[in-house]
Amino acid sequence: MSVLFADRIRFFDTTLRDGEQTPGVSLKPEQKLEIATKLAAIGIDVIEAGSAAASEGEQSAIRLISEAGLPSEICTYVRALPGDIDLAAEYGADSVHLVVPVSDLHIAKKMRKTREQVAEMAYAAIKLAKERGLIVELSGEDASRADQQFLNELFSKGVQRGADRLCFCDTVGLLTPEKTALMIPPLAKIAPLSIHCHDDLGMALANTLAALKCGATCAHVTVNGLGERAGNTAFEELVMALEVLYGYQTGIKKEEIYHLASLVSRLTGVPLPVNKAVVGEMAFTHESGIHAHGVMREPATYESIKPEMIGRKRRIVLGKHSGSASVEAALHEMNYSTDEAQLKEIVKRIKQMGDEGKRVSDADLMAIADAVLAIECKPVIRMRQFTTVSGSNMIPTASATLVVNGQEITGAATGDGPVDAAMQVLRKSVGDVADIRLEEYHVDAISGGTDALVEVTVRLSKDGKIITSRGARTDIIMASVEAMIAGMNRLLRETHEDRGKNPR
Numbered sequence: 001m002s003v004l005f006a007d008r009i010r011f012f013d014t015t016l017r018d019g020e021q022t023p024g025v026s027l028k029p030e031q032k033l034e035i036a037t038k039l040a041a042i043g044i045d046v047i048e049a050g051s052a053a054a055s056e057g058e059q060s061a062i063r064l065i066s067e068a069g070l071p072s073e074i075c076t077y078v079r080a081l082p083g084d085i086d087l088a089a090e091y092g093a094d095s096v097h098l099v100v101p102v103s104d105l106h107i108a109k110k111m112r113k114t115r116e117q118v119a120e121m122a123y124a125a126i127k128l129a130k131e132r133g134l135i136v137e138l139s140g141e142d143a144s145r146a147d148q149q150f151l152n153e154l155f156s157k158g159v160q161r162g163a164d165r166l167c168f169c170d171t172v173g174l175l176t177p178e179k180t181a182l183m184i185p186p187l188a189k190i191a192p193l194s195i196h197c198h199d200d201l202g203m204a205l206a207n208t209l210a211a212l213k214c215g216a217t218c219a220h221v222t223v224n225g226l227g228e229r230a231g232n233t234a235f236e237e238l239v240m241a242l243e244v245l246y247g248y249q250t251g252i253k254k255e256e257i258y259h260l261a262s263l264v265s266r267l268t269g270v271p272l273p274v275n276k277a278v279v280g281e282m283a284f285t286h287e288s289g290i291h292a293h294g295v296m297r298e299p300a301t302y303e304s305i306k307p308e309m310i311g312r313k314r315r316i317v318l319g320k321h322s323g324s325a326s327v328e329a330a331l332h333e334m335n336y337s338t339d340e341a342q343l344k345e346i347v348k349r350i351k352q353m354g355d356e357g358k359r360v361s362d363a364d365l366m367a368i369a370d371a372v373l374a375i376e377c378k379p380v381i382r383m384r385q386f387t388t389v390s391g392s393n394m395i396p397t398a399s400a401t402l403v404v405n406g407q408e409i410t411g412a413a414t415g416d417g418p419v420d421a422a423m424q425v426l427r428k429s430v431g432d433v434a435d436i437r438l439e440e441y442h443v444d445a446i447s448g449g450t451d452a453l454v455e456v457t458v459r460l461s462k463d464g465k466i467i468t469s470r471g472a473r474t475d476i477i478m479a480s481v482e483a484m485i486a487g488m489n490r491l492l493r494e495t496h497e498d499r500g501k502n503p504r
């Protein structure tokens, strides 16, 4: 099935360069190193670490990553300017992504030069880069709108002068798979060719696959499809499309994909769109009763790939659409077991909450289940009072009084913000009882507007056991506190009680 593709497709990741050009994104050198380390570990061939000419921060990032001894090739973006190439060599990059405008629009309007002048600049830059011992990937910017004969000549002469590889940039996302099939084959004959696509019209993945099918041997990608404007070809989508739809073995450690996506989202501050393919929050979440039922009997009914493949888990959310099968599964995950009548009653109460427009958080489900099963189960932790204060001229502070194992504990803590302060005071208060760590914190606004219901998801761990817990409120701090307390109670209770047994 994979005969059309190169024996080995290479991945050139530009999350740290094109991805960082996403409006509003700026990464510190240490953050870039953290991402680069993960990119290398997952199997990326080339990491474009930044643009040395852009800033001092970029320069330190490139040096830091180049000196980290990662197994990937470390590349730097350069223009056809001697100064850029000197900087690339100085900061230790293995290669340069030498970008040269090739469409008449870019040559005349942006550069105010002629085709000949731009070509000469490119050749001189190649010569200098080779003298500096750099691998050269000669890249045609706006190649999809360029005169293809001029581009072919520039690429051929560039290779004669020492360029090692070439790259076709669809800079503003104007390719179609059909155009790609016409433009790529003659260029791919000149030297190993990369394809760099943008997603302005949602075509980046299709165009990248089309180019790889007809001669390109390397794909430029970004994690989560970050990049200028609508972004670049998404790494995770390309890998999964190649593997699942074309049966192509990419060699990428797929089970690390979700972890990488979450890391990049957290460090860049760009949230994953909830409905994003492969890595979006909802990609493996089921609410509808009938669908959830099908998925639990046979995941293939409503899932194209198994979530475990990319290091994720299926999630069943409860609401008014929930059927008894999904409620039972959620209860099972929390160690409850019910008979038919009890389950029916729990489902009825959940649907009532759903009809009132409420999301059923874990704390709600536990409260309902405990009530229906009449479990005499005193929570380990109960909250007496809780206050946060924050403002423009003060350090956000939270105070809380909790009853932990029957003992009243009052504490206060400061934080980076009111939510952080709240998390700190809760952890501090139970610190004597157990070492509970907050592994992950995630917020979703369920609807738009400042009065929106906010769902907070926390992942907590204790002695290697990890649980996920949720809280849903219109108040983000209270949703966080609710998720935290419900989760801590679960972690503490499950260690000394099996709540699965029905006492009646």
Ligand code: MN
Pocket: 018, 171, 196, 198, 228
């Ligand atoms: Mn680009």
